[in-house]
Amino acid sequence: MNAVKFMFAAYIATWLIHGIYLGTVVHRFKKLQSQLKDLGKK
Amino acid sequence: MKRAFTILSVLTALLLVYALYQALVVAPTERTMGEVQRIFYYHVPNAWTAFCLFLVNLLASVAYLITKKVKADALAVASAEVGVIFCTIVLVTGPIWARPVWGIWWTWDVRLTTTLVLWLIYVAYLVLRRFSDSAQTPVLAAVLAIFGALDVPLVYFSIWFFRTQHPQPVMGKGGSLDPQMLHAFLINLLAFSCFGAMVCWARYRLEMLHREVDELHALESLAGSESAKPSMPLQRSSR
Numbered sequence: 001m002n003a004v005k006f007m008f009a010a011y012i013a014t015w016l017i018h019g020i021y022l023g024t025v026v027h028r029f030k031k032l033q034s035q036l037k038d039l040g041k042k
Numbered sequence: 043m044k045r046a047f048t049i050l051s052v053l054t055a056l057l058l059v060y061a062l063y064q065a066l067v068v069a070p071t072e073r074t075m076g077e078v079q080r081i082f083y084y085h086v087p088n089a090w091t092a093f094c095l096f097l098v099n100l101l102a103s104v105a106y107l108i109t110k111k112v113k114a115d116a117l118a119v120a121s122a123e124v125g126v127i128f129c130t131i132v133l134v135t136g137p138i139w140a141r142p143v144w145g146i147w148w149t150w151d152v153r154l155t156t157t158l159v160l161w162l163i164y165v166a167y168l169v170l171r172r173f174s175d176s177a178q179t180p181v182l183a184a185v186l187a188i189f190g191a192l193d194v195p196l197v198y199f200s201i202w203f204f205r206t207q208h209p210q211p212v213m214g215k216g217g218s219l220d221p222q223m224l225h226a227f228l229i230n231l232l233a234f235s236c237f238g239a240m241v242c243w244a245r246y247r248l249e250m251l252h253r254e255v256d257e258l259h260a261l262e263s264l265a266g267s268e269s270a271k272p273s274m275p276l277q278r279s280s281r
Binding site (some may be wrong): 002003004006007009010011013014017018021022025028029032033035036039 | 062066075076077078080081084085088124127130131134135138139141142237241244245247248251252254255258259262
């Protein structure tokens with residue numbers, strides 16, 4: 001592997017980790033909001 | 043509040059795109075390391091943001107121990123979790139840089155080892171928060187956070203205190219940086235700091251919402267048990 005591939009690997013890994021984490025935060029937020037909505041209806 | 047968050051998110055997104063352009067296109071190629079040196083524009087700002095988030099965690103933990111305010115505890119959880127994510131990126135991008143430059147992925151160097159220990163301490167903090175449901179958990183976690191934060195200056199100053207393979211600082215008394223490289227670095231530092239603040243804010247809101255839902259669930263189950271057994275007096279929890 002040459003230097004450019006290592007560089008892109010680092011950049012991709014960074015955004016992959018941030019993206020996956022942001023995705024889980026959004027997913028948990030939506031789940032809690034729907035739970036809150038259900039509790040409000042009761 | 044919601045509007046301020048939207049403004050911060052849009053500004054952060056624009057800054058991150060500009061920072062990426064600066065790092066990949068504008069900044070000149072380093073003479074000895076070549077293109078792989080550009081990892082520095084992501085590695086160092088992510089490390090800086092992780093340190094800032096661990097500092098926020100320390101301050102929030104101390105505030106919680108003094109005031110016992112729920113908001114301080116929620117901020118401590120949020121900053122620790124986001125800090126671990128940034129620290130993970132430091133531990134991933136570092137070896138990717140080290141392989142072509144040093145010829146190895148990892149070495150038990152002081153800077154690298156203390157960073158790994160820092161990451162492990164905060165992972166332990168999150169495991170404690172996740173799996174312990176004792177009423178004393180926030181207090182124990184706050185104390186653990188204070189011990190964890192002691193490792194941050196050790197990581198930062200290890201390259202001065204010990205003989206290490208890790209590169210010396212390229213700014214201040216440690217060396218100098220090309221003006222275009224410095225500009226790209228500072229833009230990335232600003233962009234990742236804003237991104238860290240934005241994600242921490244979002245995680246804090248999630249934590250507060252989580253506590254609100256938990257409270258409503260507890261109230262609902264309490265109301266349910268009261269209506270099912272109207273004649274029985276309420277018993278206090280043994281915990």
